[in-house]
Amino acid sequence: MDKALDRIFKSAGSRPAVTAMSLRRSAEELSITVARQRGIEFTRASSNLPLCVDAAHWPELLQAFRDAGLSIRSMHKQYSYAATSAWSVSIRNNDSEGIADLRGAGAIWQVFPGRIELPRDAQDFDGKIDAVYTWVDSDDPQWAESYRSALAKSGRNTGDSAVNSARFESRDELRYSLRSLELNLPWVNKIYLVTAGQRPAWLKQEHPNLVLIDHRDIFTDPEGTLPTFNSHAIESQLANIPNLSEQFIYVNDDVFFGRYLHPNTFYGPAGQAKYCMSGSHFAQAEDPELPVNKAAANNRQVVVERFGRTTSRKFQHVAHPQRLEVHRELQREMPSRIAEIAGNRFRSADDLSIPSSLAHQYAARLGLGYPTTVNYSYIDIGSQAAPLDFLRLARNRNVDMFCINEVLTLKGAPDRSHLVRNFLAARFPLPSSFENE
Known part of the structure; x- marks a missing residue:
């Protein structure tokens, strides 16, 4: 059993030359550029928390991400209490590196119902x-x-x-x-x-x-x-x-x-x-x-x-x-x-x-x-x-x-x-x- 597991893990564990932080930053920069080019408003609570977009604009932004060749995967319920969903947006060519499912390496986008007054819910904690x-x-x-x-x-x-x-x-x-x-x-x-x-x-x-x-x-x-x-x-x-x-x-x-x-x-x-x-x-x-x-x-x-x-x-x-x-x-x-x-x-x-x-x-x-x-x-x-x-x-x-x-x-x-x-x-x-x- 141990030797069989070794073969599985070794085949999956090749080390890429990039870091999670560099991939996330690249995905954020590209996805933000796409949103701005489409004139879609967005915001975020801080530089390390997810980006936020109005649900009315999400279908258009989603299609824009796809047109730009980005990969979009839904997140489990780890986002602001005010959001209805969250998505990991990553650069598609990373799939070949065996890291396609590492959603934390993508830009995280939250979808808020209605116009976003502030990207913080009363139930959220966003302190240091x-x-x-x-x-x-x-x-x-x-x-x-x-x-x-x-x-x-x-x-x-x-x-x-x-x-x-x-x-x-x-x-x-x-x-x-x-x-x-x-x-x-x-x-x-x-x-x-x-x-x-x-x-x-x-x-x-x-x-x-x-x-x-x-x-x-x-x-x-x-x-x-x-x-x-x-x-x-x-x-x-x-x-x-x-x-x-x-x-x-x-x-x-x-x-x-x-x-x-x-x-x-x-x-x-x-x-x-x-x-x-x-x-x-x-x-x-x-x-x-x-x-x-x-x-x-x-x-x-x-x-x-x-x-x-x-x-x-x-x-x-x-x-x-x-x-x-x-x-x-x-x-x-x-x-x-x-x-x-x-x-x-x-x-x-x-x-x-x-x-x-x-x-x-x-x-x-x-x-x-x-x-x-x-x-x-x-x-x-x-x-x-x-x-x-x-x-x-x-x-x-x-x-x-x-x-x-x-x-x-x-x-x-x-x-x-x-x-x-x-x-x-x-x-x-x-x-x-x-x-x-």
Whole structure:
């Protein structure tokens, strides 16, 4: 099964010389020129949000696009609440590159009923949204030596999920997650990449929309707490990122955006964070001692003490919309607890999982967030069903977000790194503007 999938993905994953951003800009320039030549009025809320046209003029504009040789594909319901439909308009000769269905690489046009007074609905959120990634290069010899030294001093068992090497293994996920973000979330403002002073070899030295953040820049006590190998500790310090916007999306590098998504997917009309709850309950987990389940139980205790409410449900492993105000509130209410978590160099029994869980609970109780649903898929690389799951996902173009994760490396388990890389290269063939040429 794995070899058959390799052949499929390799045949689909040839790398074009263009980026999603350059294709989108070319399509926008050409489609705007066509509209102007026909004298058709249009507008847009901002340079990174869709173009908008009156429904009365859409049939004429649609025909004009076709006459100009452009390819027009309908979008799923990812557009302004005021629009009746949205369309991806792209340059047709890109079909031969195997990227015909990457609708985020086209110019997005929204169709509004009646005359457009303003291209913003009362229900739309169109404020500034940043993205935050946390990333580590476990192949870095200096990092690896620090990890081994800290692990030996801790006395922890290497088979423990909290310190297992699978948690740090890189399969180039960050490269493809950034590709998926630039393709499908072109409205994101700044991207902050939080690392242990590391930089991916393929990442451009300078980019106007990407900022590297060293752990030392955000940890309150860097001398006493670093180096750290605990994602919970790093997440507890995200609110200290300089110039971070009030609304920001926290993205693990194993999460990918499967198709174009509007800001309304992540935020409500007043900027409320829209989080995705799982149907699973952490108290019923097969292994309640896993760090993720222990942290969920700790989160529940905080919520009980603060709000007199309980929690039980897990949250899906998707991109997590955040409110900086919520993180600031947590810092004010429990500074000693936050400092304690920051000092845990490995995942520990007293950790809290803040951006992926506790922040959502707080946002709900403070009126700053509420639940939503997305079309989501999850693949555990270590499971026996992984090859079949990859095949299903390869055929599914209607997924909003998906996660490719490995909880624990098992002895004798097949190495599926090549399968992951080939799948991602096929799904996201367009390099991002963040990559070296």
